Amino acid sequence: MSQMITIELNGEQQPFPPGSSVSDLLAIIGSDGKSVAVVVNEQIIRPENRLSHLLQEGDRVELLMFAGGG
Amino acid sequence: MDLLHFGSYTFSSRLILGTGKFSNSTVMLDAVRSSGAQLVTVALRRFNREQAEDDLFGPLSAIKGITLMPNTSGASTASEAVRAAHIARELSGSPFIKVEIHPNPQHLMPDPIETFEASRILAKEGFLVMPYIAADPVLAKRLEEVGCASVMPLGSAIGSGQGLATSEMLNIIIRESGIPVIVDAGLRSPSEAAHAMEMGCEAVLVNSAVAVAGNPPAMAEAFAEAVVAGRKAFRSGLMQKSGSAIATSPLTSFLGTL
Numbered sequence: 268m269s270q271m272i273t274i275e276l277n278g279e280q281q282p283f284p285p286g287s288s289v290s291d292l293l294a295i296i297g298s299d300g301k302s303v304a305v306v307v308n309e310q311i312i313r314p315e316n317r318l319s320h321l322l323q324e325g326d327r328v329e330l331l332m333f334a335g336g337g
Numbered sequence: 338m339d340l341l342h343f344g345s346y347t348f349s350s351r352l353i354l355g356t357g358k359f360s361n362s363t364v365m366l367d368a369v370r371s372s373g374a375q376l377v378t379v380a381l382r383r384f385n386r387e388q389a390e391d392d393l394f395g396p397l398s399a400i401k402g403i404t405l406m407p408n409t410s411g412a413s414t415a416s417e418a419v420r421a422a423h424i425a426r427e428l429s430g431s432p433f434i435k436v437e438i439h440p441n442p443q444h445l446m447p448d449p450i451e452t453f454e455a456s457r458i459l460a461k462e463g464f465l466v467m468p469y470i471a472a473d474p475v476l477a478k479r480l481e482e483v484g485c486a487s488v489m490p491l492g493s494a495i496g497s498g499q500g501l502a503t504s505e506m507l508n509i510i511i512r513e514s515g516i517p518v519i520v521d522a523g524l525r526s527p528s529e530a531a532h533a534m535e536m537g538c539e540a541v542l543v544n545s546a547v548a549v550a551g552n553p554p555a556m557a558e559a560f561a562e563a564v565v566a567g568r569k570a571f572r573s574g575l576m577q578k579s580g581s582a583i584a585t586s587p588l589t590s591f592l593g594t595l
Contacts, residue, residue, distance in 0.1 A: 277383045277384065278383075296384075296386050297386055298384065298386070301394075301395070302392045302394035302395055302428065303384050303392075303428075304381075304424045304425075304427045304428045306424060309420075311423060311424060311427055313427065329383065330383065330384035331381050331382065331383060331384060331424055331428070332381075332382060332383075332384045332392050332394065332428070333379040333380065333381065333382070333392065333393045333394045333397075333405070333407065333425075333428060333429070334379065334380050334381075334382040334392075334393060335355075335356040335357040335358065335359060335362075335365060335379065335380065335393060336355065336356060336357045336378055336379055336380020336381075336408050336410055337355025337356070337357045337358070337378055337380075337408070337410075337495070337522075337542070337544030337545070
């Protein structure tokens, strides 16, 4: 497993295969990505760029969605 | 037709519904449908893979005629709110943003300085900014001047059910405002919503009063009817108050001899 990279996903350290794209990450965690916003190192990754955006060691990834609120 | 306008958006419903605090999403969706609300607020939260079914975007988007108005709840500074607004717009595809910055969870009063700054930045970026504020006429005017689409002063504290405790200040805000005034927070009963509309509010935003009602969909419908009645009354011109009685029946020429 020494080949894995570590990223910070919603505040928690998580191992991922090197070369993983944002789309790969969404597939791994079981999200279709349609209703999730992805922010990597404070930069919004738009849906059309998720396939090509590769994750790097130490990236801070935030996945956000809508929940109930007033 | 009496429509509510924000930018290029028009709405026939003047009831804005919040989606928090419902017992489950099925009840919430039923309440949204029976309210007839066309603007619906949502909050931004971290994705939780254990609770992925809690996502509201899909089911809300499937209801015809709904525009989402994300809020920035959770932000305690202007910069956090601006960041939240950018992310929310990616998800909602809507230019509406409810700027909500309340740093103290004990009273949830909005921070006027951070709210003003976030609203100024977001209005400049083209958002339709709907700031949640204390019922402060000076702040309301300043927010209008920086291009907000509306101001949303509180009737009373969020979730308190204390109704229109700020009505004196709301009257001043409504009188002075060149943009729609929407009472947001504190309403408990449909009659309070009707009262806010009779005062000249352009809309009301209700969440807790519907979400924690015994029958949320029915209460949503009751609020919708009250908002329609209050708006109609406002547009019909309420009579002036008088300090003394003014008879509605003739007091003279009654049976001649009596």
